[in-house]
Every structure is written in structure tokens, then in C-alpha cells.
Amino acid sequence: MPVIKSAKKQMRQALKRRARNAPLRNEVKTVFKKQLKFITEGKTDEAVKFMPTVFSVIDMALKKNLLHRNNAANKKSRLALALSKLQKSGEKVAKSEAKV
Numbered sequence: 845m846p847v848i849k850s851a852k853k854q855m856r857q858a859l860k861r862r863a864r865n866a867p868l869r870n871e872v873k874t875v876f877k878k879q880l881k882f883i884t885e886g887k888t889d890e891a892v893k894f895m896p897t898v899f900s901v902i903d904m905a906l907k908k909n910l911l912h913r914n915n916a917a918n919k920k921s922r923l924a925l926a927l928s929k930l931q932k933s934g935e936k937v938a939k940s941e942a943k944v
Contacts, residue, residue, distance in 0.1 A: 865910055872905045876919065883926045883937050891927055898923060 846852045879898045882891035899920055906916040930937050 865908070868901075868905055868908065869910055871901055872911070875901050876923075879923055880926075883923070883930050886930065886934075886937075888927075888930055888934070891930065895923070895927060 846855055875894075875898045879891060879894055882894060902911065902916050902919055905911045906913060911919075926937050
């Protein structure tokens with residue numbers, strides 16, 4: 845536990861920020877995994893409908909500085925690439941190809 849007054853305040857701020865950021869961070873992980881599941885199972889229609897939601901959540905996390913801009917761009921790019929492979933081939937995409 846901090847002893848210095850400013851360190852105590854910093855700890856309180858960190859706890860508040862962590863509580864505020866945790867739900868969005870979890871949502872990013874959840875929607876990303878859900879989209880990967882759609883792609884690896886070959887569910888093209890669901891994946892196409894869900895893609896704007898995934899991009900929106902990733903962009904929101906980027907805006908709130910929970911993700912680095914390159915990390916967000918990489919996630920979006922890899923998902924878009926995996927979805928386009930799925931649409932072209934019509935077959936399931938391997939997890940290793942879709943994984944980020």
C-alpha cells in the first residue's frame with residue numbers, strides 16, 4: 845500500500861480507470877473471438893453481418909486508447925482478409941490462417 849499522499853491518489857485513479865476500461869477490453873476480446881468462430885466454422889452470412897459490429901468495437905477501443913492504432917489496424921485487417929478468403933472459397937478457414 846502506498847504511503848505518500850500522491851501515490852494513494854494515483855492508486856485510486858488507477859482503480860477507477862481499470863474499472864472503466866475492463867468492460868470494453870473484454871468486449872473487444874469477446875467480439876473478436878465470436879467473429880473468428882464464425883469464420884472458422886464457415887458461417888459466411890453471420891460473419892458478414894457481424895463484421896461492422898466488430899470494427900465498431902475495435903475503433904471504440906482505439907479511440908479510448910485501449911488498443912494501439914497498429915494493433916487495431918492489424919486486427920481489422922486480419923479479420924477482413926480471413927472473411928474474404930471465406931467468401932471466395934466458400935469453405936472453412938483454418939484457425940491458423942484467421943488468427944491474429
